[in-house]
Amino acid sequence: MASYFEWNEAIAKFFTEGMLPGDVFYLSVDDDALIEIGAGSFAEGRLSSAVRDFESAVRNECVTNGRVVLPTATLEQADDTPPYVAFLGAMVLAAHRMAPEDDIAEINYFTRLREILDLGGERGRPSGLKPPGAPEEGLWVAFNSWILSKEWQPSAERGPEGPTKFTNYPLSQSLLREGDKGKLEEDFRNAEDGLGRDSDRERVGAWFFNRATGFSTSHIRSLAQEATTDRYDAIVDAVYGVYTMIGWNQPSTGDGTSARWRSPRRLTAGLYREFDPLFGTIDYHLFPRRQARELGVDLAVIHDGRPEPLHQEKDGQFRPLWQVHPAGGKTYQISGDSRIEELHLPARSFWVLVRDRFDSASGTFASRGAPRLGETFLLLCRKECEEQLNILKDEGLLNWDGDPVEALDYDEWFEYRECMVLSANWDGIIPQMHELFHELRPRGRASISLKGGLTTGRRDSWLEGHLPELSITSFDPNWQIRVTNISQPDSEPALDEMVTANTSVDLSHLAAGDYSVQVLKNDRSVDRRYMRVLSWDSLEPSNPTETFGTPIGDYILRGSVLNNGNFSGQGGG
Numbered sequence: 001m002a003s004y005f006e007w008n009e010a011i012a013k014f015f016t017e018g019m020l021p022g023d024v025f026y027l028s029v030d031d032d033a034l035i036e037i038g039a040g041s042f043a044e045g046r047l048s049s050a051v052r053d054f055e056s057a058v059r060n061e062c063v064t065n066g067r068v069v070l071p072t073a074t075l076e077q078a079d080d081t082p083p084y085v086a087f088l089g090a091m092v093l094a095a096h097r098m099a100p101e102d103d104i105a106e107i108n109y110f111t112r113l114r115e116i117l118d119l120g121g122e123r124g125r126p127s128g129l130k131p132p133g134a135p136e137e138g139l140w141v142a143f144n145s146w147i148l149s150k151e152w153q154p155s156a157e158r159g160p161e162g163p164t165k166f167t168n169y170p171l172s173q174s175l176l177r178e179g180d181k182g183k184l185e186e187d188f189r190n191a192e193d194g195l196g197r198d199s200d201r202e203r204v205g206a207w208f209f210n211r212a213t214g215f216s217t218s219h220i221r222s223l224a225q226e227a228t229t230d231r232y233d234a235i236v237d238a239v240y241g242v243y244t245m246i247g248w249n250q251p252s253t254g255d256g257t258s259a260r261w262r263s264p265r266r267l268t269a270g271l272y273r274e275f276d277p278l279f280g281t282i283d284y285h286l287f288p289r290r291q292a293r294e295l296g297v298d299l300a301v302i303h304d305g306r307p308e309p310l311h312q313e314k315d316g317q318f319r320p321l322w323q324v325h326p327a328g329g330k331t332y333q334i335s336g337d338s339r340i341e342e343l344h345l346p347a348r349s350f351w352v353l354v355r356d357r358f359d360s361a362s363g364t365f366a367s368r369g370a371p372r373l374g375e376t377f378l379l380l381c382r383k384e385c386e387e388q389l390n391i392l393k394d395e396g397l398l399n400w401d402g403d404p405v406e407a408l409d410y411d412e413w414f415e416y417r418e419c420m421v422l423s424a425n426w427d428g429i430i431p432q433m434h435e436l437f438h439e440l441r442p443r444g445r446a447s448i449s450l451k452g453g454l455t456t457g458r459r460d461s462w463l464e465g466h467l468p469e470l471s472i473t474s475f476d477p478n479w480q481i482r483v484t485n486i487s488q489p490d491s492e493p494a495l496d497e498m499v500t501a502n503t504s505v506d507l508s509h510l511a512a513g514d515y516s517v518q519v520l521k522n523d524r525s526v527d528r529r530y531m532r533v534l535s536w537d538s539l540e541p542s543n544p545t546e547t548f549g550t551p552i553g554d555y556i557l558r559g560s561v562l563n564n565g566n567f568s569g570q571g572g573g
Helices: 004-016 031-041 050-062 085-096 106-117 134-149 180-190 201-210 218-225 229-244 383-394 434-440
Strands: 266-276 281-288 300-303 306-309 330-335 342-345 350-355 377-382 398-406 413-421 446-451 461-463 469-474 478-485 495-500 513-521 524-534 550-552 555-558 561-564
Touching: 004 031, 004 050, 004 085, 031 050, 031 085, 050 085, 050 106, 085 106, 085 134, 134 513, 134 524, 180 218, 180 229, 201 229, 201 434, 229 446, 229 524, 266 350, 266 377, 281 342, 350 434, 377 383, 383 398, 383 413, 383 434, 446 513, 446 524, 469 478
Parallel strands: 266 342, 461 524
Antiparallel strands: 266 281, 300 306, 300 330, 330 342, 350 377, 377 413, 398 413, 446 469, 478 495, 478 513, 513 524, 550 555, 555 561
């Protein structure tokens, strides 16, 4: 049996491995994740059952004489794994085990948590977690601060006044509950004639949100209907994860429950557009999609009989590979990880390509997810899409710059450049091309933008007194903005007012601290961002990391001065 702190470290590593600055963090602990963590973190044969072993470890450490004893939480644990991650994971596991049709009342949640902690007999909140919220909320607040210190975005949040005010912290982490994966697999199998077996992430996401009212459980329906802008990508990832793990040649589980988490059998790829300004040529390259936590470190794609290594760039994405035709429909074998069999470029009649959000000046376009509201993108499509696009343009729903440009060397393919969605009123249109229509259709109602200010060099972090300007991109004119200090959830908001979309909001009055920036409509969250404000006193000097010179042997040329290779600048020339 593994100890509580061994599980604590293993869970933290599992969910943080492969995380990039700016990524949204979800502590999505469920039975399948525990099985995978157990298999990858502990010696074979050490655990009789990963799930039971985890539950026992949490009970042994966090339950004494029928009372919950919480791990210690501090807000200054940036360098170490906080000791409460495994306990929070147990809370999320309880949320996962709520049946898809369970009422969200607090008593139903704590029934599941009591089962995990082996606290039978009574109902409701166990001893040690009373009064409501006071004990465990401090752990979640500290956890969110730790996540921000790592340059990631938290996702756990307090709910509105009512039955989920405090239980919403773990509920927000469990995107798919027990049984949801099996139900989704059945839905995917039923949609095989239209969706197929080899669709990419964007097509599956569009399919999921387009049929929001048609799912068999209320929980999946609510995920599709009530998704906020900040949760959209995480929901698509979870749903697409189920799709990629279906064993199509194996029978369905049939009873609506998830088969134990099958390892992924394939990766999918999109396109990376490369423009040569010298010759004016445009090429499209194979662009493998990142699934870092699920992959080995020595993956290679077999191309023309030879292995081509998959290299990660500084943004965590894989480096583009060889030139391909945008029509797709190609499959390549993969080596280096027994769980991954192939890389597939799906057959498509169009591609939505967006800029790198972390390096927009680069001018590159690639398959990097759906564009956000107010974001321009490049649409690469076959000529057969022209009629549908012209209808959308005539109805004032979509626009682009100039005339479509034929992609040379790719017959009947055209680029629509600087495309932008102009309206949310797509309901009255009868689509001629359903896939194209639903993938271009906007899903979010508003998105938050933070621009300018004096950053600290860390993602989503600014210096006190020099903060960014906030704006809301939306088709609706009026929105409520609420800014709260996440370490003081019961304090008055630092900002709570109605604002006009697409205008700047001044945040300069914010003192040092960690903040949640939320946009609401009728008191319901639509989008959320987190930001860290640092005081000048908290800054520490660091050595420069760039030479800003030209290396010449053991020396560096800076302007007219030739220094030795020591960056201190000491030494002659």
